[in-house]
Amino acid sequence: MSSLRSPAGRWRAVAVLTAALALAGCRPSTTAAPAPAPTGAATGGLPAGSSSSPMPGPSSCKLGHQDGQPLPDPHCTPGAVNPAVRQDSIADTICKSGWTKTVRPPTSKTNAMKAASARSYGLTPGDKGEYDHLVSLELGGAPDDPRNLWVEPGTIPNPKDAVENKLHAAVCSGLIQLVPAQQAIAADWVTAFDTAGLRVANGKVCLRTQPAKCVSGGRGDEDGS
Template identity: 40%
Template sequence: MPRQHRSRERRYSEHAGRPGRRENPDRSREQAAPAQDCSIFGITCESQYLAQWRQPRPGSCSTRLSHGYPVPDPRCTPGGIDASVSEETIRNPAWRTKCLRNCQSSEAEKHVTYKWYGIVKPRENSGESQVCELDHLVPLELGGADGLGNIWPECGPAGVSLDGRYFKLKDRVENYLADEVKAGRIPLAEAQQGIAADWTRYLPEANRYCAAGGRC
């Protein structure tokens, strides 16, 4: 698993104008936690990608379908982790995703991924009108990296309510896997690699978990 280290914002400073996991709802208002809140976890904020990664050219990436749902281009978004986040970290009640959010790439920098995938950033993208989310492929709650090789624009489908959008369905998978890791039923590394390879494979289990009262 090759390591790709990034200085927090320097490497991508030339790409100003990119979003994060959410813009208005892409969670842009949730900033990285103050150091004193997260220092107990020893977070390094470095990306270890799950495959060799080079920054893509605009328009060179495309999503594909798996089980009828979009997954990112593995050349452009292989997924990545912050190896300083352990299972013990995730089980700690004090753990919050804000300890990783925007710690390596800013909200503005993340917007470049729209260009990589040839997607026009929606003008209205908040509340019930949200159609895209700039998604951490390996989610932050599972120790996902904040580097750009772990970010992709997850958009659509049209004509459905907000809770039926693809990024909301993936949220179910993220919550399901995080709870499985916390309960010791799935190793953290297995969950990280599995969701990076194909998040849709877990959707049936996540839907059952949601229907049974789990976090949706």
């Protein structure tokens, strides 16, 4: 008599077939594979800085203006941030005196980048201006990413420096969070105080919703641009 004709034989055959299907990968999975984490972006939507970002082509960028002040081309200079600077690390980074010196790129590198950036904006070699971080180093801006650097026309120091210093004071005092300050200055440094919910009065920077909550707008971390 064949073993398959007996109940015990039939159960052994079913068990062998089930095991074979499982080994062949036919058993349905009950756990979905996790989606890969996104790369290349920092918290808040601004890109994480990379020194390998390409420089825009010659004369491909156009300066803007608002209230008589220059603005970078948002397509060429959208801003980028240092991923090492986060809200939970500001005490050991941007709010630590002298920290920006540790991340500032040498002039041997930035001089060549400045010349290339000037060509991107169609500026002549004799045009006066500062090679400036859009999101300043004292606000956690990317040190050597072309997306965060532009030749800001005018005198040195310039009005943007005061905006950077006051935003730095607001962040390091806990008046506002880091990401809103970064986003505000990257979007439009001229209106950054309004965007971040701040107002400036008598040398102090205050919350618009709580005018009595203020902090002195000092110089920031040395030359924090």
